[in-house]
Amino acid sequence: MTHCVNRPGRWKMTEESTVNVYSTNPGELPQTPIEAGSVDPDKLPWVDIGMDIFFKVVSCCNKTGRYVLISKYPPGTQIPPHRHSGQVTAITLQGSWKYLEQDFVSTKGCIAFETANSNHTLKVMDDSPEDMILLAIIEGSLITYDDEGNIWAIDDAQTHLQRYLVL
Numbered sequence: 001m002t003h004c005v006n007r008p009g010r011w012k013m014t015e016e017s018t019v020n021v022y023s024t025n026p027g028e029l030p031q032t033p034i035e036a037g038s039v040d041p042d043k044l045p046w047v048d049i050g051m052d053i054f055f056k057v058v059s060c061c062n063k064t065g066r067y068v069l070i071s072k073y074p075p076g077t078q079i080p081p082h083r084h085s086g087q088v089t090a091i092t093l094q095g096s097w098k099y100l101e102q103d104f105v106s107t108k109g110c111i112a113f114e115t116a117n118s119n120h121t122l123k124v125m126d127d128s129p130e131d132m133i134l135l136a137i138i139e140g141s142l143i144t145y146d147d148e149g150n151i152w153a154i155d156d157a158q159t160h161l162q163r164y165l166v167l
Contacts, residue, residue, distance in 0.1 A: 041070055047167040053077065057164040058135075060157045066139045067157035073097070075128040079144075080152060081121045086139025088114040095132030096125040116140070 039058055046054040058068040065086065073079075075095070090112040098105045099120040106112050114120070116139075124132045144153040155163075 044070075046072065047164050049163070049167070051077065053079070055160075055164070057161050060161045062157070064139070065141075065157050066137065067160055069136050069138065069160065071134050071136065073122075073124045073132045073134075075124055075131070076126045077124040077132075079122045080146065081119060081149075082142055082144040083117055083119045084114060084138060085141045085143070086116050088112075088139070089137045090114070091135045093133040093135055095128045095130050097128075097132050097134070098123055098125065119145075 044056040052074045055069050055071040060067045092106045092110045096107040101120050141156045146152040
């Protein structure tokens with residue numbers, strides 16, 4: 001079984017043999033083969049994915065499909081309509097944004113929750129005095145649509161990580 005373990009400033013793949021995560025001994029906590037770690041996102045490079053949009057992959061888990069991204073968008077940016085197959089928790093670190101389909105505006109310090117399979121179109125506020133920076137904890141795949149509603153791209157934890165490492 002291969003696990004992706006995040007380490008400060010680098011990624012490390014580890015091979016683990018079969019691990020019993022259940023115990024028959026009362027009071028004994030289950031063990032996980034994934035190590036705990038800490039990442040300083042300021043030490044991770046920004047990667048340009050086009051349209052002046054940048055991102056960093058902070059964490060990626062093969063087993064659960066959960067990944068953590070920090071993304072940066074200039075004022076006025078609107079990304080294509082999309083949905084996530086799993087839940088998303090998004091924390092606004094800087095700037096402000098909204099979903100065109102919703103009536104809230106998320107500003108610095110706000111936490112937005114997306115239910116699985118909800119469609120939305122992210123729009124950074126035009127009058128934002130600075131870039132919008134968002135930390136997103138994402139479960140499952142990201143399906144992006146073109147203007148006609150056709151699937152344009154499908155991404156997940158692994159494709160985001162691969163793109164990050166290549167770029």
